Amino acid sequence: MNLILDIAWTHVRARVRQTGFAVAGVATGVGFSIMMASLMQGSQDDFTQRLVNTLPNITVTDERRTPPRQPAETQYASAAIHGLTPEARRRGIKNPLATMAALEAWLPGAVGPSVKVQAIIRYANHDVATSVIGIDPWREAKVSDLPKQMRGPTLNALYRATNAIVIGDRLSEKIGARIGANITLQTSEGARLSAQVVGFFHSGVRQIDESTAYVLTKTGQILSKQTGLINELRVRLREPLNSREIAARIENDTGYKSVSWQEANEDLISTFIIRNIIMYTVVGAILLVASFGTYNIISTITHEKARDIAIMKSLGLSEYTVRSIFVIEALIIGLVGALAGFVLGYLLCLALGSIEIKNPFLDSDRLPLAYSYLHYLLAGMVALVSSVTAGYQPARKAARMHPVEIIRGAT
Amino acid sequence: MNAMATQAAQPRGGEIAMPLIEARNVTRILPGIVPTTLVHDIDLAIRDNEFVAITGPSGSGKSSLLYLLGLLDLPTAGEVLIRGRATAHMDEEERAFTRLSLLGFVFQFHFLLPEFTVLDNVMLPMRALGALSAEAMRGRARDLLGSLGLGDHMSKRPDQLSGGQRQRVAVARALANEPPIILADEPTGSLDSKASEQVFEVLRELVVKYGKTVVAVTHDLGLASRMNRHIELLDGRVVADEQHRSRAGARPAGV
Numbered sequence: 001m002n003l004i005l006d007i008a009w010t011h012v013r014a015r016v017r018q019t020g021f022a023v024a025g026v027a028t029g030v031g032f033s034i035m036m037a038s039l040m041q042g043s044q045d046d047f048t049q050r051l052v053n054t055l056p057n058i059t060v061t062d063e064r065r066t067p068p069r070q071p072a073e074t075q076y077a078s079a080a081i082h083g084l085t086p087e088a089r090r091r092g093i094k095n096p097l098a099t100m101a102a103l104e105a106w107l108p109g110a111v112g113p114s115v116k117v118q119a120i121i122r123y124a125n126h127d128v129a130t131s132v133i134g135i136d137p138w139r140e141a142k143v144s145d146l147p148k149q150m151r152g153p154t155l156n157a158l159y160r161a162t163n164a165i166v167i168g169d170r171l172s173e174k175i176g177a178r179i180g181a182n183i184t185l186q187t188s189e190g191a192r193l194s195a196q197v198v199g200f201f202h203s204g205v206r207q208i209d210e211s212t213a214y215v216l217t218k219t220g221q222i223l224s225k226q227t228g229l230i231n232e233l234r235v236r237l238r239e240p241l242n243s244r245e246i247a248a249r250i251e252n253d254t255g256y257k258s259v260s261w262q263e264a265n266e267d268l269i270s271t272f273i274i275r276n277i278i279m280y281t282v283v284g285a286i287l288l289v290a291s292f293g294t295y296n297i298i299s300t301i302t303h304e305k306a307r308d309i310a311i312m313k314s315l316g317l318s319e320y321t322v323r324s325i326f327v328i329e330a331l332i333i334g335l336v337g338a339l340a341g342f343v344l345g346y347l348l349c350l351a352l353g354s355i356e357i358k359n360p361f362l363d364s365d366r367l368p369l370a371y372s373y374l375h376y377l378l379a380g381m382v383a384l385v386s387s388v389t390a391g392y393q394p395a396r397k398a399a400r401m402h403p404v405e406i407i408r409g410a411t
Numbered sequence: 412m413n414a415m416a417t418q419a420a421q422p423r424g425g426e427i428a429m430p431l432i433e434a435r436n437v438t439r440i441l442p443g444i445v446p447t448t449l450v451h452d453i454d455l456a457i458r459d460n461e462f463v464a465i466t467g468p469s470g471s472g473k474s475s476l477l478y479l480l481g482l483l484d485l486p487t488a489g490e491v492l493i494r495g496r497a498t499a500h501m502d503e504e505e506r507a508f509t510r511l512s513l514l515g516f517v518f519q520f521h522f523l524l525p526e527f528t529v530l531d532n533v534m535l536p537m538r539a540l541g542a543l544s545a546e547a548m549r550g551r552a553r554d555l556l557g558s559l560g561l562g563d564h565m566s567k568r569p570d571q572l573s574g575g576q577r578q579r580v581a582v583a584r585a586l587a588n589e590p591p592i593i594l595a596d597e598p599t600g601s602l603d604s605k606a607s608e609q610v611f612e613v614l615r616e617l618v619v620k621y622g623k624t625v626v627a628v629t630h631d632l633g634l635a636s637r638m639n640r641h642i643e644l645l646d647g648r649v650v651a652d653e654q655h656r657s658r659a660g661a662r663p664a665g666v
Contacts, residue, residue, distance in 0.1 A: 003538040010526045311522040314483055315536050315584070316511025318504050404484045407518060407596075408474070 004321060007312075008328035011301050022297040023337045026387060029290035030341020030379045033283040035348040037375040039367060040279045044272050046368035051268075053145040054203035055261055056234035057109070057243040060250055061116075062093050063257040096230035099254060107246055109237035110142035113230040115220030121167075121213065122184040126175040132165075132185060132213045133232075134220015143236040146214065149201040152179065157198035158216050165195040165219075168209035169202045189225045284382065291386035294333050298326055298391040302398035309398050310406035323392075323399035330391020331384065338380040345379065429495045430456035431592055431624050432480050436489035439475055439647075449475035451647040452489070459591065462618040463626045464635035467644035473628040474596050476644065480626065481514050481594045482506045511540050515585030519597035521577035523569040529556065529580050530565040536587040555583040559613060575606025582613050586623075593617060595627040599634065607634070 012019050067086030093099055100111045115134035120127050137155045141147045147155045151169055158164045165185075167177065177183055181197045195215065203209055221229050235250070237243055243260035251258035262269060302309070309322055353369050433456045441447040450472040457463055457480075465473045478484040479491055482498055490499045493509055501509065510516075515536075523532045533552040537543055543551070556565055559579045569577055578598060585593055595614065599607035611634055617623040618639075627638070635641050636655065643651035 003535070006538075007524075010524075014526050307522060308524055311518075311524070312535075313507070314481070314510065314516050314518075315539065316507050316509075316514075317539050318507040320504070321539065404478050407478075407483075407522075 004324045004328055008325045008332060011305065011325070012329050012332050015297070015301065018297050018300060019333060022293040022333045023340060025290040025293035026287075026334055026337025026383050027340035027344055029287040030338050030383045031344030031348055032286055033379040033382070034341065034345025034375050035352060036279055036283060037379070038345070038349045038369045038371060039352065040275065041370035041372060041375070042368035044275070045370050047268070050204045051261055051265055052240045054149070054205050054208055055264065056112075056143050057237045057240045057261050058235035058247045058250065058258055059264070060093070060103075060233035060235065060254065060256050060258045062091055062231040064255065065251070065257055091224075091226060092229040092231050093233060093254075093256060096233070100233060102253070103233070103235070103250060107235065107237070107250070108239065108242075109235060110139075112136065112139035112143035112234045112236075113217065114140075114232045114234055115217055115224055115229055116232045117187055117220055117223045119185045119187045119223060121171070121175065122186060123175045123177050123181065128171065128175060128211070130167075130171065130211050130213050132215055132220060132223060134215050134217040134223070135234075136217050140214075140234075143234040145203075146201060149203050151200045151202055153199040155199070155214075158214070161196045161198055163193055163195040163215070163219050164198040165213050165215050166199040166201055167197060167213040168211070169200045170206065170209040171211065171213065172197070172200050174210065185223060187223050187225075189223075191223045191225050193219075193222060195219070283379070287379070287382050287386050290337070290383070291390040294330050294337075294387045295390035295394065297333065298330050299394040301329060302326055302394045305398070306401060306406050309401050310403035313401070313403040314407065319399040323395045326395030326398055327388060327391050330387045330395070333391075334384040334387025337387070338383040341379065341383065342376050345376065430458050430492070431461075431494060432457045432626075433492040433495075434476075434480060434489065435492065437476075437479055437486045437491060438488040439472075439479055439484065440487045448647050450479065450644075453647075453649055455642065455649060455652065457592075457624060457626060459624055460618060460622050461624050461626075461640055462615065462638040463624075463640045463642060464638040465626065465628045465642045465644060466630065466632060466635045467650075469630075471644040472647035473644055475647075477594050477596050477626065477628050481516060482510055483516075511536060512588055513590050513592060515588070515590040515593045517578070517581050517585050517593065517595040517598045519600040521569065521574075521581040523577060523580055523584070525569055528566050528568055529561065529572070532569065532580060533583045533587055536584060540588050542588075552583070552587065555586055556580070559583050573606070574602050575609050578602060578606070578610050579613060582610065586617070591624060593623055593625045595625065597628055597630065599629065599631065607631070611637070 069086065070081075070084045072081055073084060096113050100113060103111050113136065117132045117134070119130055119132045121130045135146075137147075137158055140155065150166070155166065158166060165183065172178070175183070177197050179197055179199065182194050183197060184192065184194055186192045201209075201214070215223075217230075221227055224231070235246075237246060240261065244262050247258040247260035247263070250256075312322060313319075349369050349371065352367055355367065356365050357367060358365060434453050437453045438451050439449040441449060453476060465476060467473050475484065479486055482491065482493070482501075486499075490497055492498065493513060498506065498509065523529075524535070527535070530549070530552050533555060534548050537548040537551065553562070553565065556562055559582060561576060561579055561583065564572060564576060569580065572580065578601075582593075582598075593614070598614065599610050602610060614625050614627065615637075618625050629635055639655050641651070641653045641655065642649055
């Protein structure tokens, strides 16, 4: 064995109890860091997954990012015209089928047409503002997980009745509607029709489950009072993470406002960033506290081993060699602590994953945990770096000891 | 003492050889509110195959001089030369390497690493130098310990040995890299008379049989009188420097 490693290992091994405490400190830090990271990542992934699955990855609407200007404004650029309202255009996506075909020609995924109408659902003295979306059940299966989210009857139940409607399970609880209930839909355009509840869905996102309903495209067009209207294209991609870039390209190609799921949930995603900053700060603090233990043990060893250091230096071992011995000792503590922490972290995750939790906000009765080697790698790296940093100062001090002073003191 | 035999005794021709260690106007002052002069303006040259005793009352600067000669301490003024090479401008790494390859230290207390076996302690300087294979290092350490009568104690730890045995292990360790110079600071100071005699005999053999140069600080004037050169210090200055050729069997300085 290498001399430095040999001496370092002997020092560490000779102090089982002290070294054990230092290792336990690092292991606890690493273990809990892994557990926290796993829980945070798990809940984030779970939520993101639900967002991605529930909503289309990209929604193309008939709106524009900036309101279209009146022809007078574009024709007479040198003149300032006050009091002009934006140009009013006929609602809906022009030539929706041709647009869909053009998009499907290049984008990696599927496109589905829909009609989105804001309406009030009235039932048993309840008035609830709802987004009513007119869909084609066959195409909807390609652009969202709605068919899988159905509770009880399938999405094809929409064909079974005139003006059939599928509502979110929370909405049904809110208004007390069951299957077969006849509810009234009233839109701001003045359309009013009676629809029969043929099914419920549960997406897992409270806001959607409380305020969304699905009807057939034709019913949606009746509600919007515009035959043939398609005011929303719903896009699902094979790689949802590419939504932002593809949405930008769609917007560029079509001129219609194209919103990726990331943009639609920007607030939530930014809270994830804050949450991650908090998590890594806490994890860093845990490991920092653990590194105090390493500092303590290395300081103790260098203090106890002052005579050995003096004799090693008098024999001709360089400052670098002496310093390396104690840095390696810190590294050994960090390494053993990190490995023990990996095991502890894994066991903590298993334990946490086995706890049954009844949470109205969660579909699963287990905590969502993400098992990623990156959590282990990160916690291990931080543990090693903090251990070595903690050990370096006493190691440097030890290496700079003047052997004569110690030898004189000893004799 | 096969391991030591590789460092053969130097030719004893009539020419004046270059000093092995030389102190030129060496002064060491400890800084402080009241600076303390440890050694003052010392000039001396120690040549191959000398057996030198440095004596003097407590506080006369014996050990300080030895540490300066062994590059463990730096002079405030003057310079120390090892084999004619000035050491004043050496950096810490270079001084450490010089100690490792040219100097061997024996202290009043053995200063063996307590967690290591006797064999491992002797191998330590060889491993630090890294010039030999593991097998060659082990072989040389065994030879050294065997020649010092410690062949049966190689796998023991220092606390399992007597004081004299530990000191002989320290001598073996000092000889591990076959340095031409052994510096000993009161090597018999903590031993009883029998063990002292054994250690002295080992040091004497190094000079007589194997041509090493041994510089030993001692309080024991009896032992000092049996060495071939006797330097006496008082208040950090050399007050006497005598040769006793016949006593130790080695040649007097410069002859």
